[in-house]
Amino acid sequence: MRVFLVVLLLLPLVAQAATPELTVEKPWMRYLLPSIPAAGYMELQNPGAADVVITGAASPACGMLMLHKSADTSGMAMMMDVQSITVPAHGSATLAPGGYHLMCMQPTMKLGDKVPVTLRLQDGSIVVATLPVYGAQNAP
Numbered sequence: 001m002r003v004f005l006v007v008l009l010l011l012p013l014v015a016q017a018a019t020p021e022l023t024v025e026k027p028w029m030r031y032l033l034p035s036i037p038a039a040g041y042m043e044l045q046n047p048g049a050a051d052v053v054i055t056g057a058a059s060p061a062c063g064m065l066m067l068h069k070s071a072d073t074s075g076m077a078m079m080m081d082v083q084s085i086t087v088p089a090h091g092s093a094t095l096a097p098g099g100y101h102l103m104c105m106q107p108t109m110k111l112g113d114k115v116p117v118t119l120r121l122q123d124g125s126i127v128v129a130t131l132p133v134y135g136a137q138n139a140p
């Protein structure tokens with residue numbers, strides 16, 4: 001019985017090894033104050049032949065980590081939750097100020113930290129990234 005349980009627990013790990021070919025470039029976190037949500041940015045490259053859909057994100061340094069999109073609606077800067085971010089086949093998606101970003105709701109970090117972030121994909125696999133933390137003045 002014990003052996004059987006171990007095999008079941010390992011199955012998700014094996015599934016994760018077959019991750020779509022998504023690569024993370026230029027990741028960083030913009031952090032201001034503990035009371036203000038921090039924002040995660042990166043460039044996602046998908047050299048594969050199928051679209052890759054990000055459906056969620058998590059980080060131990062964020063409380064909730066949400067998918068957001070900024071939009072400039074009639075001169076008023078707004079942002080909203082999005083259900084997913086698609087990285088098209090043979091294409092890329094950019095998370096950057098003014099557009100898509102990860103919203104780190106309860107940031108527990110300091111400048112210079114490297115924050116682990118897990119992206120959940122629609123097929124159940126995950127992509128792990130490390131986001132160095134920058135302030136307002138020294139953004140990359």
Ligand SMILES: [Cu+2]
Pocket residue numbers: 068069079080101102103
């Ligand atoms: Cu946001």
